[in-house]
Amino acid sequence: MNFWVSLISAGVVVTVLIAIGALGAVPALQVIFGVAVPILAVLIFLAGIIWRVVQYARRPVPFAIPTTCGQQKTLPWIKHNPVESPNSTAGVVARMALEILTFRSLFRNTAMSLGEDGPKITYGSTQWLWLGAIVFHYAFLTVVIRHMRFFTEPVWGLVHLIETFDGFLEVGLPGLMLSGFALLAAGGYLLLRRLAIPQLRYISLPNDYFPLFLILSIAASGILMRYFVKVDIVAVKELAMNIANFKFAVPEGIGVLFWIHLFLVCVLLAYFPFSKLIHSGGVFFSPTRNMATNTREYRHINPWNYPVKIHTYEAYEDEFREKMVEAGLPVDKPLDEEATAQ
Amino acid sequence: MYDKGKVITGIVLFVIVFTFPFWINVGKANIAPEPKINPEVAGKVCVEDKAFMKANHMQLLDEWRDSVVRDGNRTYMGGTGRYEMSLTNSCMGCHNNKAQFCDSCHNYVSLTPNCWNCHIESKENTNG
Numbered sequence: 013m014n015f016w017v018s019l020i021s022a023g024v025v026v027t028v029l030i031a032i033g034a035l036g037a038v039p040a041l042q043v044i045f046g047v048a049v050p051i052l053a054v055l056i057f058l059a060g061i062i063w064r065v066v067q068y069a070r071r072p073v074p075f076a077i078p079t080t081c082g083q084q085k086t087l088p089w090i091k092h093n094p095v096e097s098p099n100s101t102a103g104v105v106a107r108m109a110l111e112i113l114t115f116r117s118l119f120r121n122t123a124m125s126l127g128e129d130g131p132k133i134t135y136g137s138t139q140w141l142w143l144g145a146i147v148f149h150y151a152f153l154t155v156v157i158r159h160m161r162f163f164t165e166p167v168w169g170l171v172h173l174i175e176t177f178d179g180f181l182e183v184g185l186p187g188l189m190l191s192g193f194a195l196l197a198a199g200g201y202l203l204l205r206r207l208a209i210p211q212l213r214y215i216s217l218p219n220d221y222f223p224l225f226l227i228l229s230i231a232a233s234g235i236l237m238r239y240f241v242k243v244d245i246v247a248v249k250e251l252a253m254n255i256a257n258f259k260f261a262v263p264e265g266i267g268v269l270f271w272i273h274l275f276l277v278c279v280l281l282a283y284f285p286f287s288k289l290i291h292s293g294g295v296f297f298s299p300t301r302n303m304a305t306n307t308r309e310y311r312h313i314n315p316w317n318y319p320v321k322i323h324t325y326e327a328y329e330d331e332f333r334e335k336m337v338e339a340g341l342p343v344d345k346p347l348d349e350e351a352t353a354q
Numbered sequence: 355m356y357d358k359g360k361v362i363t364g365i366v367l368f369v370i371v372f373t374f375p376f377w378i379n380v381g382k383a384n385i386a387p388e389p390k391i392n393p394e395v396a397g398k399v400c401v402e403d404k405a406f407m408k409a410n411h412m413q414l415l416d417e418w419r420d421s422v423v424r425d426g427n428r429t430y431m432g433g434t435g436r437y438e439m440s441l442t443n444s445c446m447g448c449h450n451n452k453a454q455f456c457d458s459c460h461n462y463v464s465l466t467p468n469c470w471n472c473h474i475e476s477k478e479n480t481n482g
């Protein structure tokens with residue numbers, strides 16, 4: 013698809029969503045945008061995730077295809093790498109944890125380049141994508157955990173602790189929280205990277221730009237709301253606690269930015285299970301990561317295998333022994349022996 | 355479905371963690387804070403109108419602080435009159451009940467402004 017078409021269509025969709033979200037500020041619509049839409053979004057999100065995960069779990073794995081990044085367990089004097097080439101469940105768990113918490117395989121990213129002196133191909137490691145991705149994901153996590161101050165009463169100690177670290181600069185009032193800006197910066201980097209690298213731009217579709225635009229808009233509206241165009245935070249918490257209590261009353265006078273922010277979050281939740289963002293669930297089902305490298309110890313049975321009717325040589329000989337002996341063919345068990353056995 | 359046990363455990367854990375705001379609040383009364391205006395100033399006005407103060411007082415304080423500490427300018431012309439730009443003398447002069455006023459909101463949204471490490475809570479209560 014043409015690059016401009018992808019970029020602009022995703023941009024237009026997000027703009028329309030922002031406009032729809034702004035309708036939440038209309039008092040008559042507040043029960044819809046403040047209660048119905050969020051609850052619906054959460055339900056779609058949960059049902060969608062469960063559906064996707066069950067779909068993943070129903071897919072058979074015909075072959076053992078773990079990727080090995082270290083020495084498989086073999087002869088005792090050859091050093092085994094238990095995490096990069098795990099042969100036990102514990103090893104697999106360790107490898108998965110490294111993958112999910114540190115994006116280990118992304119860290120191995122390499123880039124091909126032509127050397128300075130002449131056409132000589134060299135492969136170097138590049139970690140920029142890894143850096144962008146890890147900052148993006150951890151900033152997102154931090155922001156979401158900090159948001160729990162809207163949903164817990166009394167607010168949890170963990171949330172306080174994270175706020176303390178996140179706001180350690182103690183600049184401005186309300187205090188600057190680094191994670192919100194880190195999220196915006198890393199998301200912006202991931203977008204620019206897509207736009208700047210020709211190959212990447214070529215393979216990028218509207219459904220690559222859309223989630224980026226959506227998350228960037230969520231972060232931008234949040235930052236605007238916290239530092240520039242203030243909204244009534246106490247009323248926001250009242251609303252959040254009301255929803256959590258299934259009490260459907262919407263406090264008045266929350267600024268329009270909040271309604272945009274909330275609506276975009278609802279869209280993100282409802283879109284999540286049906287988009288590429290479901291990689292967060294899919295990673296657990298990657299056979300290259302979640303299988304043990306024990307192919308020499310255990311035979312992996314293809315679950316597709318249907319029971320095959322087999323006819324062993326012994327059975328064959330039993331069936332045709334007389335005819336074989338008549339024809340002078342060699343047999344394992346002589347004829348008379350069988351006769352005496354019978 | 356393959357690995358039924360593990361997958362179902364995973365799904366159940368995920369759903370529990372994701373929906374915790376719902377079940378953690380079950381049966382709890384959700385009482386929004388009602389900051390108590392000190393009776394001595396009840397009926398008066400704040401330095402700006404109430405809706406503005408509610409959402410913007412921290413930014414106002416930030417401006418006051420910068421204005422005093424950097425420019426030496428201690429008078430504020432607010433929408434409702436002239437005020438001395440001072441946390442203790444102005445804000446806390448009228449709102450001398452920090453615990454029932456400022457803190458009631460701040461506790462609700464998990465804030466512990468560190469202002470009181472240096473500033474005193476109110477003119478009357480000098481060791482606060």
Ligand code: HEM
Binds near residue numbers: 156232248252270
């Ligand atoms: C995917 C989930 C969400 C993301 C990524 C997100 C992101 C952000 C960001 C980056 C900020 C800037 C300030 C900061 O760093 O804390 C923010 C602020 C804010 N968000 Fe969200 N948000 C999300 C969900 C929500 C939800 C569900 C609510 C509704 C309760 C909400 C309400 C707010 C409010 C009221 C602020 C202003 C906070 C303040 O003034 O201190 N957000 N958000």
